[in-house]
Amino acid sequence: MLMTLAMLLLATPALKAADCNMDQGPCIKSAADRTISFDISPKPVKAMAELVFSVTLTPCTALPETLLLDLDMPGMMMGKNQVILKKRNGCTYDGRGIIVRCRSGRTLWRATILSDALNNMAFTFDVRY
Ligand SMILES: [Cu+2]
Structure with a gap:
């Protein structure tokens, strides 16, 4: 039983812990x-509240004026949720969006910068209800 559970946990990326703690500061x-x-x-980052998502790139040469941020929950279908990040000043992009409440009660979300130039970098984090 324990063995089965352990194998299941290892085989299911959706159950991984967050790799960022957004309540403590930027994730780099x-x-x-x-x-x-x-x-x-x-902060703290809450569901169902207007949020500002920001990305700062060093360097930010040879990148477009906007980036698309895709928000989802690992292993769950939550509906399309994307935020357009616009270049503001220097090398910082930002945009506003909302993270919906998950019916399952799970709190792990993933933000993926949809950019080949940035290897579609993803950040996982927990939200509060
Ligand atoms: Cu969900």
Whole structure:
């Protein structure tokens, strides 16, 4: 029984823990020789509230003026939820969106920057209800 459960946990990416804690500050990763800093405000990050999603890229050369951020829950069909991030000043992009409440009660969400140049970098994080 325990063995089965352990195998199930290993085989199911949807059950992985968040790799970012957005309540503590930006989540920083690197891809394709760029540093990507992802942030959500206001904090703590809550479902059903207007949120500002922001991405700061270092460097930000050779990238478009807008980026598309896709929001979903790993392993669940939650309906399409995408936010257009616009380049504001320097190398920061931002846009507003809402994370819906999940009927299952799960809190793990994933934000994916849909950009080949950024290797479609994804950030997972928990939201509060
Ligand atoms: Cu869900």
